[in-house]
Amino acid sequence: MTGILIVLAFTVVIAVLLYYSRGEVPEQEKLVDIIDSLLPQTQCGQCGYPGCKPYADAIVHNHADINQCPPGGRNTIRQLADLLGGEIKPLNPAHGKAGPKRVAFIDEDICIGCVKCIKACPVDAIVGAPEQMHTVITLECTGCELCVAPCPVDCISMLVFVQGGRRVKLGPAMRTSS
Amino acid sequence: MNRELYPFPGGLQIPPHKELSNAKTSLITPLPDSIILPLQQHIGTPAVPLVKTGDKVLKGQIIARADGYVSVPVHASTSGKIIDIGNYTVPDPLGLKAPCIVIEPDGDDVWFEIKPTHDYASIDPKDLQDVIREAGIVGLGGAGFPAHVKLREGTESAVDTLIINAVECEPFISCDDRLIREKPGYIVNGTRMIRHAIQAKYCVIALEADMPEAYAALKELIDDDIDLIQLPVKYPQGGERQLIKVLTGMEVPSGGLPIHMGIVMHNAATAAAAYRAVIRGEPLISRYVTVSGEVNDPRNLQVLLGTPVKHCADQCGYEDKEGQAIILGGPMMGMYVNNMHMPVIKTTNCVLVTSTYNKSPEMPCIRCGQCVDVCPEKLLPQQLFWHAHAKNYDRLREYHLFDCIECGCCSFVCPSNIRLVQYYRKAKRQITQDEQTRSGADHARERFIARNARLAREEQTQNNELLAGSDIGELDKQAFIQAAVERTRAKRAQLGKQENSDDDQE
Ligand code: SF4
Ligand code: SF4
Ligand code: SF4
Numbered sequence: 001m002t003g004i005l006i007v008l009a010f011t012v013v014i015a016v017l018l019y020y021s022r023g024e025v026p027e028q029e030k031l032v033d034i035i036d037s038l039l040p041q042t043q044c045g046q047c048g049y050p051g052c053k054p055y056a057d058a059i060v061h062n063h064a065d066i067n068q069c070p071p072g073g074r075n076t077i078r079q080l081a082d083l084l085g086g087e088i089k090p091l092n093p094a095h096g097k098a099g100p101k102r103v104a105f106i107d108e109d110i111c112i113g114c115v116k117c118i119k120a121c122p123v124d125a126i127v128g129a130p131e132q133m134h135t136v137i138t139l140e141c142t143g144c145e146l147c148v149a150p151c152p153v154d155c156i157s158m159l160v161f162v163q164g165g166r167r168v169k170l171g172p173a174m175r176t177s178s
Numbered sequence: 179m180n181r182e183l184y185p186f187p188g189g190l191q192i193p194p195h196k197e198l199s200n201a202k203t204s205l206i207t208p209l210p211d212s213i214i215l216p217l218q219q220h221i222g223t224p225a226v227p228l229v230k231t232g233d234k235v236l237k238g239q240i241i242a243r244a245d246g247y248v249s250v251p252v253h254a255s256t257s258g259k260i261i262d263i264g265n266y267t268v269p270d271p272l273g274l275k276a277p278c279i280v281i282e283p284d285g286d287d288v289w290f291e292i293k294p295t296h297d298y299a300s301i302d303p304k305d306l307q308d309v310i311r312e313a314g315i316v317g318l319g320g321a322g323f324p325a326h327v328k329l330r331e332g333t334e335s336a337v338d339t340l341i342i343n344a345v346e347c348e349p350f351i352s353c354d355d356r357l358i359r360e361k362p363g364y365i366v367n368g369t370r371m372i373r374h375a376i377q378a379k380y381c382v383i384a385l386e387a388d389m390p391e392a393y394a395a396l397k398e399l400i401d402d403d404i405d406l407i408q409l410p411v412k413y414p415q416g417g418e419r420q421l422i423k424v425l426t427g428m429e430v431p432s433g434g435l436p437i438h439m440g441i442v443m444h445n446a447a448t449a450a451a452a453y454r455a456v457i458r459g460e461p462l463i464s465r466y467v468t469v470s471g472e473v474n475d476p477r478n479l480q481v482l483l484g485t486p487v488k489h490c491a492d493q494c495g496y497e498d499k500e501g502q503a504i505i506l507g508g509p510m511m512g513m514y515v516n517n518m519h520m521p522v523i524k525t526t527n528c529v530l531v532t533s534t535y536n537k538s539p540e541m542p543c544i545r546c547g548q549c550v551d552v553c554p555e556k557l558l559p560q561q562l563f564w565h566a567h568a569k570n571y572d573r574l575r576e577y578h579l580f581d582c583i584e585c586g587c588c589s590f591v592c593p594s595n596i597r598l599v600q601y602y603r604k605a606k607r608q609i610t611q612d613e614q615t616r617s618g619a620d621h622a623r624e625r626f627i628a629r630n631a632r633l634a635r636e637e638q639t640q641n642n643e644l645l646a647g648s649d650i651g652e653l654d655k656q657a658f659i660q661a662a663v664e665r666t667r668a669k670r671a672q673l674g675k676q677e678n679s680d681d682d683q684e
Contacts, residue, residue, distance in 0.1 A: 041619035042622070
């Protein structure tokens with residue numbers, strides 16, 4: 001019995017020591033930035049907050065769950081769980097489904113130049129002027145889909161993003177003697 | 179000349195199996211039914227098509243132009259009609275499709291106009307680079323790095339040593355051996371030409387001791403200007419970093435480039451292709467390919483780029499049998515493919531048919547340490563394996579995953595049959611992809627912040643205007659106009675005075 005007690009006491013002492021030796025808990029704001037750096041920056045709002053930073057903020061201050069970001073998918077959830085010490089859980093289907101990255105494409109023959117999509121784009125990736133056809137700068141598009149709904153003539157579609165004809169880039173192989 | 183050699187760490191002696199294919203003269207492969215030319219056959223940006231379906235093209239005509247500096251054009255390898263531009267299976271470890279231009283040969287094999295240059299020494303080294311680039315020359319030994327980029331690196335900094343790599347260390351492959359035996363002049367003159375282009379002080383051609391005929395062929399053509407060096411056989415001696423270590427004793431630091439140490443290395447076949455491009459004006463449209471392993475007539479072929487792999491295998495008596503694997507490249511570093519529909523591209527050096535590949539199930543690592551002993555990069559393969567398995571990417575970096583040259587020595591010796599390299603390749607791919615996503619995300623964040631700032635600014639100006647507007651609305655209009663008139667008058671008066679005073683001064 002005393003043996004167990006001694007072990008218990010030891011554990012408590014060590015736990016307390018460990019706690020203090022951890023040093024300062026990172027300031028909350030720093031944590032928000034770190035979380036923000038792990039989010040995909042699609043700025044789509046599917047998580048229920050108006051952008052990635054607000055979601056990061058909500059995770060820190062309002063105990064928002066870590067599985068609400070569909071564009072980030074499993075990878076982001078895993079990274080958040082690693083960072084915050086929680087468990088890896090599946091994406092909450094209420095917020096949407098994960099999938100390959102898509103980009104918006106404007107059918108320029110149909111576009112009437114209403115500038116509604118330009119106003120909706122969170123990263124200014126659409127160019128055009130009133131009553132001139134608009135177009136998407138593919139490389140700037142985050143695939144948030146926010147421009148799709150406002151279009152009165154339904155000329156915006158989301159296409160799977162394929163870079164240089166390949167979806168994956170291979171790492172450097174052996175340069176045997178190129 | 180007897181040179182001191184500096185063996186590299188690790189490495190293996192593996193049965194070379196070169197005798198299967200290296201004794202027979204190479205065959206010129208007959209025209210296939212279709213030529214499939216991927217827009218990307220090199221490291222860098224894919225080429226951009228210049229033709230459309232239905233166009234007639236001639237042999238050697240540029241059908242896709244280079245896009246950006248690290249890119250090279252694609253040439254039609256025979257004359258014929260463009261029948262499609264679309265996605266086709268290409269040599270790819272994941273079996274992916276990629277954009278290709280497909281030519282239906284007309285059988286005439288008519289050349290486009292070509293511009294031979296008879297004397298490379300009269301050409302400015304800089305123009306030489308352009309010729310080599312326009313000819314679509316990339317490294318033919320391995321990854322397909324555009325040759326002109328290395329040449330420019332060479333002209334921009336002082337080059338001490340040019341190494342021409344004729345070390346063909348992978349088992350079964352003998353295409354460079356055959357090329358050297360059949361066209362030693364191209365190799366030697368190509369070497370001299372590259373040396374002229376980068377103004378290298380010393381020049382070395384290195385090959386292994388199991389290529390005595392090639393050695394003799396080169397020896398005959400070489401004066402004292404080039405050092406011809408025979409090395410004891412050891413895998414993977416043909417690796418860029420390994421060969422530099424062997425010849426110079428210097429180690430290319432992690433993340434460094436040979437050029438930083440005054441060294442430029444080109445593959446022997448690349449030198450030959452560059453010479454051909456300059457002297458005969460012929461772009462890179464064909465190459466030597468070894469077809470070996472379990473085929474009836476293993477040998478080397480001269481193949482037009484874009485020829486389906488199956489067509490090449492058929493020339494050598496290939497029969498489809500149960501349990502055979504097809505490998506593009508050698509057994510150590512090649513890629514396993516599921517079918518033979520993909521074309522031969524600039525970097526395809528070998529088609530290997532084998533049923534003796536590693537099929538045994540993987541067992542747990544017993545920490546025997548054999549993989550550590552053979553790693554030529556002095557890495558810790560079993561640690562890398564742990565961390566790759568656990569997807570612990572930070573630790574993988576700490577253990578220098580990106581220094582791994584994917585030589586396969588570790589997989590070869592592992593008694594537990596662990597396909598170690600496959601884990602590393604996968605991890606490298608994932609890390610590269612993650613990095614791209616990350617930098618894309620950082621960029622999007624900046625733009626999001628910039629946009630919010632812009633919106634805030636716009637709102638501010640709008641508010642100001644509104645405020646100003648409401649002031650006007652509440653004033654008596656007459657009084658407002660009156661006030662404006664007064665202001666103008668006052669201003670005029672002031673101006674008048676000023677003018678007067680200006681006059682005074684004059
Ligand atoms: S759901 Fe959209 S807005 Fe929310 S964190 Fe993910 S990418 Fe950002
Ligand atoms: S494959 Fe990589 S880790 Fe394995 S032996 Fe070769 S260099 Fe070392
Ligand atoms: S050779 Fe295989 S079993 Fe031995 S330490 Fe390396 S990974 Fe483990």
